[in-house]
Amino acid sequence: MHEARLRELIPGVLAALVRRGADFATAEDAVQEALLRAVEKPGVWSDVDDLKGWLITAAWRRFLDLARADASRRDREDRVADEPPAGPVQPTDDTLALYFLCAHPRLTPTSAVALTLRAVGGLTTKQIAQAYLVPESTMAQRISRAKRTVGDVRFDSPGDLRTVLKVLYLVFNEGYSGDVDLAAEAIRLARQLAASTDDEEVAGLLALFLLHHARRPARTRADGSLVPLAEQVRGLWRRELIAEGVDVLQAALARDRLGEYQAQAAIAALHADAQTADETDWVQIVEWYDELVALTGSPVVRLNRAVAVGEADGPRAGLAALADLDPTLPRHTAAAAYLHERAGDVALAADLYARAAAAAQNVAERNHLIRRAATLRFG
Template sequence: MTADALDTGRLRDLIPGVLAALVHRGADFATAEDAVQEALLRAVDTWPGRQPNDPKGWLITTAWRCFVDLARSESARRNRELRMSGEPAAGPVAPVDETLRLYFLCAHPSLTPTSAVALTLRAVGGLTTRQIAQAYLVPEATMAQRISRAKRIVSEARLDTPGDPRTVLRVLYLVFNEGYSGDIDLAAEAIRLARQLTATTGDPEAAGLLALFLLHHARRPARTRADGSLVPLAEQNREVWRRDLIAEGVTILQAALARDRLGEYQVQAAIAALHADAQTAEETDWVQIVEWYDELVGLTGSPIARLNRAVAVGEADGPRAGLAALAELDPKLPRYTASAAYLHERAGDTATAAQLYVEAADRAQNLAERNHLTLRAAVLHQRLMGHGS
């Protein structure tokens, strides 16, 4: 096994459990994280020549030694050192997965969502600060400060008040929605982390989230054109959708639904599965999608879910019905104007749709979305000019 393979493969998978084990033994989060990084460097140097029989146990023992050294070197940590029970005995470590504890610490209620995501990527995902900074398109120094603050907050917080399961799932959801940039694919990273969480907890909502990720990720090859412009779902080339990911996502979702503990991520995955199941856009079962949105609204009361439901109603019962459902919502909602533009276009009200597309472009949340909405407005304006000539 090469050092490169260790660094990007097995070592990275061991990070959460090792870090969580140190925290469980009383190490403060920030110093424990430094100790684990030092242990990993030693593993990269020594394992290619002689890999231990119990890699996780070796890392925990080595990291603990590093932690004790770090604790002794700082007078501010002497009180904590007195509470330590000593170095754990070498040898095999009981196969207790501490990863879940680490997820909950990274989703601590004292952290902002942005900080929780960054800390999760660093501590659970094993990404470097540089990689996370590249993914967020911010300077490495800025991300280093953000992660340091998050580690300090977690270290100073009471460990009996970790984040709740919904927060953990929400953090992973935010990781996935960051997509990808630079050399770090956060969507793929979220899938990897969701697999770990699902295997650790057996929670049907964690499984629902994993299924949702897989079903959305399956459509990624068709989501943008070569020039980076967005391709709406109805116009995507479904032949390039990843059918293997769709099949896996549907299988995971069905098993989760069979446990009869319905949650919002399972519902969202069910909606995604209906889109994935349609061979063409015209074959989409919009009536059933509306029914699932009714479930989602009932579970969450989310205004965004209501907005998406209105668009689905427009597909199932006609654009006028969709506009009526949309009229019951707050026009300040994200993508409200874009949804109204689409439904007016479907209803044949080209002039209103064109104007709304312009307004929606001004409110777009990213450049690709702005360009797509601007293009739709231009197409409709050209159509209007053609009819007027």
Template sequence: MTADALDESRLRDLIPGVLAALVHRGADFATAEDAVQEALLRAIETWPHQPPDEPRGWLITTAWRRFLDLTRSDAARRVRERRVSDEPPPGPTESADDTLQLYFLCAHPSLTPASAVALTLRAVGGLTTRQIAQAYLVPESTMAQRISRAKRTVGTVRLGEPGDLHTVLRVLYLVFNEGYGGDVDLAAEAIRLARQLAATTDDPEVAGLLALFLLHHARRPARIRADGSLVPLAEQDRALWRRDLIAEGVAILQAALARDRLGEYQAQAAIAALHADAQTVEETDWVQIVEWYDELVRLTDSPVVRLNRAVAVGEADGPQAGLAALAELDPALPRYTASAAHLHERAGDLAMAAALYVQAATQAQNVAERNHLTLRAATVRQRLAGET
């Protein structure tokens, strides 16, 4: 690594293996994580001037020494200090299995989803508490407490205990869906972590999740107008979509599907790929999209998936068919009212559509969505006024 080659994102890629190595050597998770963070900061300060020959080994050595310093300075840990050895001799510094186990640890079922996401970003992603707090738009002290509680919760859990890969994927999915806030792009961070996880396991669902992220992220440049308002998929300028990410996502997805072990993330990615494949909205293969939603319903039996399927049915078989499918679902579902408004608009029932758009705006989960639904209501009302 040369002095001008320091890339903080590449540096953070090393963090899971370094932290896993310390925990395997006997370090408790909370102190090890603090030591790794300090080693990371030290690397950022010194590597541009004194780049190491073995970056991972340098980080493990520096973090281990810092762990010993922290342990020795804490009288309450003297008993434990006698149990830890001095710096181990050089040897293997990381294994893919160690990194995967660290993901399992940060997504431990004893943690709440919010805590699991925060701990993953901190311990696996290498982000600072301040960066995570800014991304989630909460005070740094609040995020520090959340991370601290999470570290205490998993403090007695050892690497090597059975973990649930689906929980890990769900945590990364939550990270991606948080959007973009502060100085950390959480969608890009989720993609980076998913790439890292894909390098540690050959599970096709990991590849499916990475493909899903890439395919959704490819549409990002067309999703928001200059004034911050949302652009619906049907209205997006597809020339702005990133074809490099689409090609990569499709290739990863095809390789995963070829293994014939279908999972929900592969099915979601297949739907996203069909949208990405259409050069215009009119060319969208809605019939095949409905078929993939059928697979997704079979895999998850999720009411939200059924809601999205109803909208797709409305595109494939007409709005009345979509409304019939929607009528079978609970109106309390998120975005149920907005979906009903869209289908009524397509059916030509503009008065009902306008009223439902107004109602949906009051239920919106964020300002951008609320403004979009309010604008749709106003647009439909204008059309209605022009017909009378």
């Protein structure tokens, strides 16, 4: 609880140091060390009225210590050392500016995600490394390179909000590896972003996260195996998250400026609204996929639309829509297997499930596809 409270303040604290003249890389290190000290010794700040101001002061002092240790930074230290101590801090748009910096177009998507998790999310390098299942030293190098890449970027330079949203989308889709729940972290960061900017696509992304996350308790069995949407126990879905997601989405859609995240959230909301799989409004879902195709032109969206067409108009119609797509698309073979199974082509479906399993992107998905193939072949 203490750590979560502190991490919410990290963007504003880091932004305050950068605005004082600190370079981003050293300021980020200083903020991390101040955060670790606060986590390890909650007694030193538990009674502080202005916690953000306390963190800024602690981080600024650590920054000065780091700057003094590096002779090449003495000119900057002389320039900023006379800054007054932090007083009560008023809310600003610093969080949004920090998002822009971490999602800079110079960075690769992987580096942007890592830097966002550390600089905006306040996660340690070790936590991020565990989430990505890579050695801590590898993640440290990745983050260091990212900080050097954006080191000379002006903090008040205009940023691309759509790039920020793509980074958060990547964070959410990383799932639940390690001891950090990246899906929950993405929701927390999306809430911060929504509080920093009035944009319907930010709201759409937050709604999408909430609606997908609501189904999480029903997605896997006790043995870790996947449960397809049609087979999920819907009583396990978190209705409070669904209600919140629908409210956020409806407010965004009312502004009549549709974007891809709102369209995705609308599809998720239709799934969440159905009390049983048979009650799913597949016709309306296809209509939303049509909107999404028009917005993005994405082949992956077209593939998902083909599956939805198979549900709305029958598996042969779905296979016809699938036939127009590149068969090398991820999950194309799995989609074909499903539609052929529904069409009664059992032997062909089993072969396709086996082929899809060989190309699966993770163990859980592979095992699910192998089980489907075995069930069709052997009953």
